[in-house]
Amino acid sequence: MTDHHIARDGAHDLHAFIAGLPKAELHVHHVGSASPRIVSALAARHPDSKVPTDPEALADYFTFTDFAHFIQVYLSVVDLIRTPEDVRLLTFEVARDMARQQVRYAELTITPWSSTRRGIDERAFMDAIEDARKAAEAELGVVLRWCFDIPGEAGLEAAEETVRLATDDRLRPEGLVSFGLGGPEIGVPRPQFKPYFDRAIAAGLRSVPHAGETTGPETVWDALNDLRAERIGHGTSSAQDPKLLAHLAEHRIALEVCPTSNIATRAVRTLDEHPLREFVEAGVPVTVNSDDPPMFGTDLNNEYAVAARLLALDEQGLAALAKNAVEASFLDADGKSRLAAEIDTYASTWLTP
Numbered sequence: 001m002t003d004h005h006i007a008r009d010g011a012h013d014l015h016a017f018i019a020g021l022p023k024a025e026l027h028v029h030h031v032g033s034a035s036p037r038i039v040s041a042l043a044a045r046h047p048d049s050k051v052p053t054d055p056e057a058l059a060d061y062f063t064f065t066d067f068a069h070f071i072q073v074y075l076s077v078v079d080l081i082r083t084p085e086d087v088r089l090l091t092f093e094v095a096r097d098m099a100r101q102q103v104r105y106a107e108l109t110i111t112p113w114s115s116t117r118r119g120i121d122e123r124a125f126m127d128a129i130e131d132a133r134k135a136a137e138a139e140l141g142v143v144l145r146w147c148f149d150i151p152g153e154a155g156l157e158a159a160e161e162t163v164r165l166a167t168d169d170r171l172r173p174e175g176l177v178s179f180g181l182g183g184p185e186i187g188v189p190r191p192q193f194k195p196y197f198d199r200a201i202a203a204g205l206r207s208v209p210h211a212g213e214t215t216g217p218e219t220v221w222d223a224l225n226d227l228r229a230e231r232i233g234h235g236t237s238s239a240q241d242p243k244l245l246a247h248l249a250e251h252r253i254a255l256e257v258c259p260t261s262n263i264a265t266r267a268v269r270t271l272d273e274h275p276l277r278e279f280v281e282a283g284v285p286v287t288v289n290s291d292d293p294p295m296f297g298t299d300l301n302n303e304y305a306v307a308a309r310l311l312a313l314d315e316q317g318l319a320a321l322a323k324n325a326v327e328a329s330f331l332d333a334d335g336k337s338r339l340a341a342e343i344d345t346y347a348s349t350w351l352t353p
């Protein structure tokens with residue numbers, strides 16, 4: 001990176017800029033972040049698993065026919081997480097992969113119900129993620145916060161259990177900041193989760209459901225009106241409703257856009273048809289995120305490169321995009337201004353000849 005002022009060739013230079021850019025990630029799943037390296041380590045502990053460990057076989061295994069197929073494969077990786085030590089290893093190693101990409105802050109979506117229902121003790125689960133969080137901050141310089149999400153398809157019992165784990169003072173982990181809702185949207189209406197979101201919000205958690213990933217803009221309206229969403233996971237189909245775009249812009253509700261994910265799950269046909277640019281043109285705050293990076297053959301740096309292409313961004317534009325994530329994050333005011341200043345310093349050092 002030392003001679004970047006001398007030899008500038010557009011795309012290469014932009015990739016190097018992205019690689020060093022301090023970033024925040026707001027939409028990334030815990031189990032969905034298990035890289036081939038982490039999957040191999042977990043599979044070695046549990047040799048009876050069906051998940052391949054060889055990277056080439058994994059690439060095939062992570063090729064999805066549609067969203068339902070994606071969830072099926074996702075759950076086979078969930079089955080690899082069986083002990084508190086697996087949880088700790090996954091969490092810390094995910095932070096290590098983030099640190100390599102200069103991710104300074106991440107809100108990691110965790111589905112605690114999937115682990116507790118598989119027999120992991122709830123106290124041990126919370127201790128494992130908190131232990132990894134503290135180690136990641138001290139040893140890797142990555143600040144992690146948690147979003148606990150309801151796996152929508154698993155029904156209201158899972159919702160009850162998730163809100164209990166998120167709000168019981170004896171269990172609730174210190175790093176927990178928000179409450180989410182994931183899984184399939186088709187056949188899983190958002191309004192039924194209102195009482196659980198009400199309880200989470202009353203306990204001080206922020207509302208960040210997935211909506212409009214695989215269904216239309218009415219699901220995003222439901223997430224706003226019933227679940228009091230402060231940001232929307234994906235929100236892709238909002239592009240079909242100009243009134244919704246105006247509402248998101250007016251109320252500064254950020255979309256957590258995950259472009260490569262949308263192609264991998266076949267929510268959007270091609271990157272060129274992705275509505276990211278329409279969101280920006282409508283004044284909606286957008287952030288870019290990786291969702292389940294190894295499963296979708298991506299990482300956060302690649303999502304920034306995709307956004308740079310779709311939005312024709314230069315270095316300043318990329319720095320502004322990174323600051324959108326800081327602004328839309330649940331960091332406190334001091335944390336936000338420090339990370340935003342770090343981004344500004346990086347960009348101005350890079351751009352000053």
Ligand SMILES: Nc1ncnc2c1ncn2[C@@H]1O[C@H](CCC(=O)c2cccc(C(=O)O)c2)[C@@H](O)[C@H]1O
Pocket residue numbers: 029032071074075078109110111113114115149150151152153154181182183184210213261291292
């Ligand atoms: N792009 C995504 N869009 C939406 N969600 C995504 C995405 N990526 C990852 N997820 C995760 O998938 C989980 C779904 C898990 C689920 O529904 C389920 C159903 C029945 C049983 C079990 C089980 O554990 O036995 C789990 C969600 O909680 C969410 O965290």
Ligand SMILES: [Zn+2]
Pocket residue numbers: 027029182210233291
């Ligand atoms: Zn997601």
